[in-house]
Amino acid sequence: MFAGPIQDLVDELGRLPGIGPKSAQRIAFYLLKVAKEDALRLAGAIVEVKERTRLCVRCFNVGEHELCAICSDSRRDPSMVCVVEDPRDIVAVERTREFRGTYHVLGGALNPIEGVGPEQLRVRELLARIDTEQVSEVILCTNPNLEGEATAIYLARLLAPMSIRVTRIASGLPVGGDLEYADALTLGRALEGRREIAG
Numbered sequence: 001m002f003a004g005p006i007q008d009l010v011d012e013l014g015r016l017p018g019i020g021p022k023s024a025q026r027i028a029f030y031l032l033k034v035a036k037e038d039a040l041r042l043a044g045a046i047v048e049v050k051e052r053t054r055l056c057v058r059c060f061n062v063g064e065h066e067l068c069a070i071c072s073d074s075r076r077d078p079s080m081v082c083v084v085e086d087p088r089d090i091v092a093v094e095r096t097r098e099f100r101g102t103y104h105v106l107g108g109a110l111n112p113i114e115g116v117g118p119e120q121l122r123v124r125e126l127l128a129r130i131d132t133e134q135v136s137e138v139i140l141c142t143n144p145n146l147e148g149e150a151t152a153i154y155l156a157r158l159l160a161p162m163s164i165r166v167t168r169i170a171s172g173l174p175v176g177g178d179l180e181y182a183d184a185l186t187l188g189r190a191l192e193g194r195r196e197i198a199g
């Protein structure tokens with residue numbers, strides 16, 4: 001539809017989540033118009049994030065080193081593990097300032113329709129951590145939607161035979177919503193009001 005490089009840019013932008021063909025065109029033409037250094041700064045930021053970030057070998061949070069900033073902080077309590085779907089959820093929980101333990105990023109939630117089973121999530125890695133890190137409580141902090149609830153119930157069943165406390169963040173969060181959009185106060189209360197979940 002457009003000259004070579006412009007079409008390439010439109011195509012690439014159109015692959016981004018939430019960007020439809022119209023938005024892709026609008027952003028592409030915006031980038032054509034802005035000062036070269038502004039566009040190159042964006043390109044540079046993309047290169048930097050791909051070259052300088054990696055997943056933490058322990059909790060799968062994003063960071064710059066083998067261990068993320070939270071895992072390498074000796075003031076964090078390793079006996080408490082907050083299980084989240086996505087690294088963005090860690091940011092949401094950290095904003096509450098209610099949690100001083102560590103995290104485990106599953107990398108999504110169970111979703112049979114989209115072919116996401118336990119093998120596609122970092123469940124095995126979680127079990128290994130519970131085994132080796134003297135974890136005493138696992139807080140299931142998956143999203144308050146269908147997939148997040150199903151994941152929490154699945155994990156609660158899986159963890160039931162282990163002699164640890166398994167809790168689920170309290171209800172009160174907007175149902176069907178994403179943790180990352182919950183305000184810090186609400187999420188903080190949900191964490192504080194967490195309950196043991198039967199497996």
Ligand SMILES: [Zn+2]
Nearest residue numbers: 056059068071
């Ligand atoms: Zn980590």
